[in-house]
Amino acid sequence: MLEVRNVGLTYPAINSHGPVVALKGVNLTIKQGDFVVALGASGCGKTTLLSLMAGFMSPSEGELNLGGHRIDGPGADRGVVFQKHALLPWLSVMENTEFGLKLRGVSRSERREKAAKNLALVGLQDFHNHMIYQLSGGMQQRVGIARALTCDPEMLLMDEPMAALDALTRETIQELLLKIWSVSDKMFFFITHSVEEALFLGSRLIVMSPRPGRITHTYDLDFNRRFLESGDSRAIKSSPDFIKMRETILGIIYGDERAGQKEEFVHV
Numbered sequence: 001m002l003e004v005r006n007v008g009l010t011y012p013a014i015n016s017h018g019p020v021v022a023l024k025g026v027n028l029t030i031k032q033g034d035f036v037v038a039l040g041a042s043g044c045g046k047t048t049l050l051s052l053m054a055g056f057m058s059p060s061e062g063e064l065n066l067g068g069h070r071i072d073g074p075g076a077d078r079g080v081v082f083q084k085h086a087l088l089p090w091l092s093v094m095e096n097t098e099f100g101l102k103l104r105g106v107s108r109s110e111r112r113e114k115a116a117k118n119l120a121l122v123g124l125q126d127f128h129n130h131m132i133y134q135l136s137g138g139m140q141q142r143v144g145i146a147r148a149l150t151c152d153p154e155m156l157l158m159d160e161p162m163a164a165l166d167a168l169t170r171e172t173i174q175e176l177l178l179k180i181w182s183v184s185d186k187m188f189f190f191i192t193h194s195v196e197e198a199l200f201l202g203s204r205l206i207v208m209s210p211r212p213g214r215i216t217h218t219y220d221l222d223f224n225r226r227f228l229e230s231g232d233s234r235a236i237k238s239s240p241d242f243i244k245m246r247e248t249i250l251g252i253i254y255g256d257e258r259a260g261q262k263e264e265f266v267h268v
């Protein structure tokens with residue numbers, strides 16, 4: 001279980017810009033098997049929250065605990081999938097996928113076996129020896145997912161992993177992610193700007209607002225389970241309850257975006 005308790009994060013002043021209160025009073029609990037998706041206007045602190053969960057930085061206030069232990073740096077119990085540029089272009093698909101295990105000193109045969117299993121899970125079993133530049137954007141993102149899974153983390157953290165992909169590839173990888181989620185007991189934390197993607201993927205949706213960044217709305221969802229039962233994503237995304245929810249969430253986010261255009265960010 002991941003617990004975020006009363007977390008605040010203030011970035012220090014840069015030149016003439018004062019400090020920025022990126023997060024204030026954030027509370028969130030993510031349990032095994034939860035797929036939590038974060039949505040919110042630009043600058044509301046989504047990436048900051050993910051970075052704290054990843055241990056890339058420490059909170060100014062409050063604490064984050066994973067499995068009862070305070071997060072005080074990056075760890076193999078958390079795998080991160082970024083939007084792009086996170087693969088090593090001079091290594092092959094297999095070498096990228098096994099990289100984390102290699103750093104941990106795992107034997108070649110064991111890490112190859114684990115990497116091959118996860119490359120098969122994302123449909124790249126025939127591409128072990130390809131170089132990264134020989135793959136499409138969607139395939140590269142599949143390698144990123146396989147790489148994160150290969151260290152067998154308790155939690156997968158994903159910061160807009162589909163943002164750079166075309167619509168069709170994006171839908172295919174959304175469906176792939178749900179299939180991976182359904183056969184694992186991992187915690188997923190996923191950031192997106194797409195309301196449709198958030199509703200489709202999440203078992204819980206948090207909506208964040210800026211100035212200062214905080215969680216303002218939480219929704220439990222079951223569109224992902226309905227997809228896993230029916231396999232028909234288009235039917236789910238065009239269903240009346242999906243569309244109604246999409247409009248509600250869009251109303252909240254557009255309200256925040258418009259307010260943001262009128263106000264300066266809060267400085268302390």
Ligand SMILES: Nc1ncnc2c1ncn2[C@@H]1O[C@H](COP(=O)(O)OP(=O)(O)OP(=O)(O)O)[C@@H](O)[C@H]1O
Nearest residue numbers: 011012020022041042043044045046047048049265
């Ligand atoms: N390194 C930094 N130094 C100073 N301020 C920062 C830094 N990183 C982010 N910020 C500020 O903190 C706030 C939250 O940023 P963050 O990137 O977490 O938001 P976000 O919701 O992920 O935004 P987006 O949706 O645009 O990616 C913003 O006001 C941003 O300008």
